[in-house]
Every structure is written in structure tokens, then in C-alpha cells.
Amino acid sequence: MTDVHAAPARRVMITGSGLVSALGHAPASVHAALCAGRSALAPIERFAVDGLSVRRAGLVRDFDARAEFGKRNPRPLDQTGRLVVAAVGRALVDAGWRTAETANAPIADPRASDGPALGLVLGTTFGSVHTISAFDRRAQSAGPSYAKPLDFANSVINAAAGQTAIWHGLAGVNSTVTGGPSAGLRAIGYAAGLIRSGRADVVIAGGADELCFESFYGYHASGALAGAGLNGAGLNGDGSRGHGASAQDDGGDVGVNGSGDAAARPVPFDASRNGFALGEGAAVVVLEAAEVAAARGATLRAEVLGEGNAFDISRGADAATATAAIASAMRQALAEAGRHDAAAVRGAQTIAIDAISSAARGATDGDRHEADALAQVFGERCPPVTALKAMLGECLGASGALQAVDLIESMRSGGLPGVRDLDVCDPALPSAVTQALAPMRRLLRGGLQRGLINAIGFDGNACAVVLGAPGRSAAS
């Protein structure tokens, strides 16, 4: 075998993005809503929340599958499948792989075109825990012969990725990755690796989770939701495991009409934070080998410069190891970015990061672990930090991908969303980090040339990705 070990890895470009979220269904309008500090939270009407103390979430609104998909029947798709099919369709149009007219046209033969087979890597927590639960409940209550075969096909965790491949004719690599709220960003790193290693040329990557009764009830019962008013064993306020006191007072803060919503403070990094709010959505980006994008004259939106992924073996119970895992993921991503960033000064120890999209969700411990890790990595010079979950809630598998899509919008607009409702920064957090936070949108002087995204799971998974703007200047 010839040893071409030194062959440079391929560069990975982002040529399009698409999303379906509670704040809108186009990256630019969602970015405007985030910059305006609009909250996605609204009363839950899709499923029953009687008797629960929290009854608000960031559910996708104004999404009509029949209008979205034209003549094609969305019936084989569950909610997660519909969100993903729509987000991927929009991204393919944005990237120029499909036109608005052909995006949802039936694909006779996905192998008929001369172009590269398009791949898909989807991050999710559950796929659809509602679909698998409903399948089993029907089998249990009516008998196994009454359970619906279509529900079974959709009950597997990779169903949304498979359904999306069928819908859009994606015959390349098709994979799904789980990990909780880290999954959507891990999917982007995974997909970038597929392109760098030559296994794929074009991969759509991102994340999705629907919110349903089963997942909402589960997180509510865990006591991790802001305002859920539960203490004790199980998930702590940050979603980590352990038997410590959580931040909520049991019952004392229950708000109007018995609802905990009034006492809910799902505000990242705020001194009063007491858990997170839940959201849902789907977001993807189109990743493409640089030469493939160049050959077809695609518009470049960003470049994936580096990825890091680490695991906290205490799964949130030990602050030192939790912080170390998050810092490790960021350092890996920065180091890889330094190697891949053709515009960076060769030999530079670090590349300059202009903004950070944080994974903070309002969790008592989790937010602190991330803030401490930011201070460890960036020292006293922490770049401006935003935390989109202040507006969108914790969208689980979609979160990291939503952050990536919005960071690309920030590269275009130069504006970084603020942290809605941030009132008093937690004095226990490193001052370098709290000084990097703002409640309102900021204009980044010098623009956003390189940004870092964190996505952190509930039980130990930490991912970081560094994106670079096209046409950025060399780093110092």
C-alpha cells in the first residue's frame, strides 16, 4: 500500500440550511425573532397536561404538513418525520440541490441523477417516543394483532432518517445519532468526518425531536423543568443524575392557578434559573466537500472547521469531570479548527473565536459547568456568548443544529441574539463569562468570522463545533 498519510483532509463547506421551529420555518426569520428576544413558549394544546404544574412549551406552530408537502401524502410520517422531511427539503432548496418546485416531488429513482448520492445524518433523542408508545399501547389494550404496522416501522429510532431518505431520494450514507441535547451537533461533526474521510461528498446533517405527552411527562416528572416544583432523587435541575437537592422549592413557588409556569425561570446563566423549558423542532445544514461545492458553483454559507466530542464519566454528578469534558470537547474542536483553517496563520496556537453559542438551558449545575469550562478554555478573554434556549427552550436533538443554523445567520447579519430574561447573572459563575453575556442582541464589531457552538447532553455527552465564515480573514 502506498502511504499517503500526510494527504490533507478534505475541507467541509456548508451550502445551505433549513429548519422548522417554534419561532418560524426559515433561518432568516427565526434569526430575526431570536434577535428580537421573542419567546417560543406558549400553552400546550397538542397533548394533555392536566394536573402538571408546567403547561407551557415551545411547540412548533403554523406548520401545516399538507401545505408544506403539496400533493404528496404526509400520512406515513409521524410528527418527527414531518419536521425532518420539511427541514431537509428547505435545506436542499437553500443549497441549490433542489428547486422549490421539485423539493417535494416524488423521486422515481434516487440513483438516476449523475450527481453524488446525498447522505443524511440525523441527531435525535427519541426519534418518536410517542409513536413507539402508541404502538405498544394499542397492542396491549386491543391485542397485538391490532397494532399498526406503519407505527412499528416508525417506532425505530432511525425512522425519521429513513423516511426522509425515501421522501427526498437520499441514497448516500444514512445514519442517526442519539445523545440527548448533544445529538444534533454531534450529527454535524459525524457528517463532517464522513466527508473528510472520503466516505461521502454531500451529507445533510442536523437534529430533530418532537415534543409529545410521553417526553413532556417524563421530563416533568424528573423535576428538571423550570417550575415543575419537584425535589429529590432522579434528575437534578440540570438533568444530571444524583440525589442532591435541586434548585426548586417543593410547592412553595407554585404560581397562579396551580401552575408552576409563573415560577419558572428557564433563563440560562441567570441567578434565579431553576430548570429548563422544553421545545421542539428540526434543523439541518447541507455539508459538502469543498471541491463538490465549487464545481457546481454553490454559494458558501460557512465552513466546518473542527469538532470535539467528550464524555463526562460522572454524568453530571461531579463538577470537575463535567467541566473537564466540556472543556475537552471545545479544545478538540479548536485544535482541529486550527489544523483545518486554511485562513489561519500557520503555527498559531489558537484561532480567534468571535462568538460562542452556548448549550446552557437554565439548569442549575449544567450551566455552571459550561461557564466554568468556557473560563478554562478562554481565560479572561471570553468572546461574546449567547444561549438560544432562553428563547427556544431545550429542543433536545434539534438544539445543537438550531444553534448551528443560527450561527450562520449571525455570520450574515453580524448580530448575535441576547439571552432573553437575563436579569442578574449568577455571581457564582466566572466573571469573564458573565461579562460576555447580554440580555439583548449585540452587533459584533468586526463581524463573526469564527464561532464555536457547544451542545451538551443530560448525561455526560459534550460536543463542540467551530464554524468559519466564508471569505474570513486570517486568524491572529
Added chain:
Amino acid sequence: MTLPNGTAREPIVVTGVGAVTPVGNDAESTWSALLAGRCGIDRVRSFDPTPYRSDRGAEVKDFDPAPYFTRLDPRDVGRASQLAVAAARMALDDAGGVGAVRPGEASRAGVVMGTTSGEPLEVERFNDAMLDERLDRSGQRIVTRYPSHAISATIAAEMGFAGGNTMIPAACAAGNYAIAHAFDQLRIGRAEVMLAGGADAFSRITYAGFARLGAIATTLCRPFDQTREGMVPGEGAAVVVLETLSRARARGAHIYAEIAGCGLSCDAHHMTAAHPEGRGAAEAMTMALTQAAVRPEDVSYVSAHGTGTPTNDRLETIALHRVFGSDVVRRTPVSSIKSMIGHTMGAASAIEAVICALAVTRDRVPPTIHFETPDPDCALDCVPNQARALPVQVAMSNAYAFGGNNASVLFRTVEM
């Protein structure tokens, strides 16, 4: 597409194997049982199968997770995680135990696991409570224990692996997807050592699903036989330890096999039925062969997906004929261990990876049992009923899944 066959970086090798299967609670006893042609399929024990047309299941028997746990309490995790930790512990011990991960290297030690269903027993528990109107705080387990990444997270927490942690629920091809991802992570330098494999637990949900698809055999699982009537759901876990050849040699590790190449594709055709011409399956095999720079005639053995359903085995045969050519494929042994251990879902291709690694090391291949009547639609040498001794230079493991996922992995002998 440019496959990375030209970028001949360092070989990635298997240095440890571990498995818990319906025919043995470790890799060695599984290997002996499979070579002896022993069947692990029996009447379902973990729930009452009376409401179903079939009562056949391939469950892991007499499994005690306790010996494999040192940091966590096995009662705090689901059955798939228990099986996975056992397989991972045995694989790591086989690779040299904690010595396989040098001091200070924990952050470069990663885990990639595959599954079909994660911990579906937690969905059953949630539903039982909901249908009995006694849903309470324990309902939180549907978010703390059910999500499939609990499997890879539990392994990492138990083994102290602080590097990248990835769960790939690519259904019945998940084990191969996990191995391919670990392979890529090592090749692009994101890790020093990886645990990769798959795990699934026996569940009434999976059983009801395959029953509704009419896919479960009522008597025997007999892949490639003309009278075959279906698959048999199973459970299990398997893990391999992967690292670079130079690292393995430097620490004097026993090397089973090189992962010579991987191929991944998607039919983009149907959720539960394979492409009628086996195109995606053929593409995955071709990619793996290209990456490994191996010609079809150099493949010594194929571990088939071979579920035993009429359709799968026929289409898989078509795909094999497409890739190998009919002359070559007829003289290539192609067997399905699912005839003995059923379809262990996300664990299936991980168990088959262990078997392929052992086949390459020991120059023996397991049979397809219960084979009686040749099927002209399955014109293959399926190693009927008796294990065979033959030089195994290259073994190919194929896996196909719901969602149209196809994954092939090639194992190659390593000269000592």
C-alpha cells in the same frame, strides 16, 4: 464518490472481542456453540407469547450483569445497557484490560454503539403504568433510561472512557454502522482506542412489530432454505476493541483482524422492504471492497444478513450475485448465524463482527443450520448444517435495516 481507498492510512485492527448471545454468555462459548450448530431459539420466556401466532424467541439465558459492573449498580440501567456493559467489559479484558488504555489516555478512549430500540422495556413500563392509571414520578424513566444513548453512556461511565461517545440507532444495521464510525474516528485521529458494537433487549414491542409484519417463523429459522418462513426476534450484545495496528503492536496486544473497509448506503426505497434489485446492499458491499482494495474473489467468507424471511434472503442473494458475479459467489461460503441466534437486532452485526474476527483468526466458519431444501432463488453455498474449516483471509459481514440502511464491513487477516 471518492472512497478513501487511496488514503492508505494506518490499518485499524480488532484487539478484543466480547459478546452475550442466545447461545452463550461470552464470545468463546458463543463461538463454540455456533461451530457446533447449536440453536438458541426457544419458547419466549420474558413475556407470555400466547397472543402471538408464533412463540419463538432467541433470548439470552441466565444472564447476571453484576460481575461486569464495578462502578455502577446494574439495577439502575436497562437490560440492553446491562448486556452492552457485559460485552464491553469482556472485550476490554480480552484486549488487555485497563492496560489497553494508557494513563492519561481516557479522553482519547471513545465508545460507539448501535441499537434498534434502545431500552424499550422502559416504554413498556411507562405504558403499563399509564394504562393502569398509575403513572407517577417513576414515569421519568422514559426520559432518563429509555433514550438509546443510555447504552453508550453506561459503557463509558462504567469503563471510564472519557472520549467521544456516540450512539447510532441505525436499526438492524446498527452494529456495522457503529464499527464503521469507530473506524473513521480512529482514522481521522479523533481517538486512540474505541469500543464499538451493538446491543438490544428482547421486547414485546419488537415482537409485536415483527408479528404484525408477518415476519416471525413459527417453527425454525432456516435462512436460504426454500421452506423458510421467517425470522425470529432475538437479543444480545457484542463489542470489539479497535485501535491502530502500530498501537496494538507497540503494546504487544493480540490482534484478531484488520478492519479492511466499510461501506454504507441507503436504499431510499421503502421503510421495511429492501430494494427489489438489492441495489443499496450491493453499493455497500462494493464500497467496502473498494476501500479495502479487495476483489470479490478474494473474499473467503460472507456473514450474511440472512434473516430467514422469504424476501430478505432472496434479495440478499441478488445483491451478492451482482457484486461477486455468479461464478464467484457460488464458490464463496455465505452463512447466516441467525439460524442459531435469531435476529438480535442492533446487536446482530456486532455479534457477526466478533464471529468474523474469530473466523479470520481461526480459519473456521459457522454453518447455516436447519438447511434442508435448496432454493433456486438463493443460489449460494450457505455452509449447510456443518461448520467448515478453510483459510479465511477476508471475511465480509453484511447488515440491512429498516429505513433502507445497508452496511458492510470487511475483516482481513493480519500477518504477525
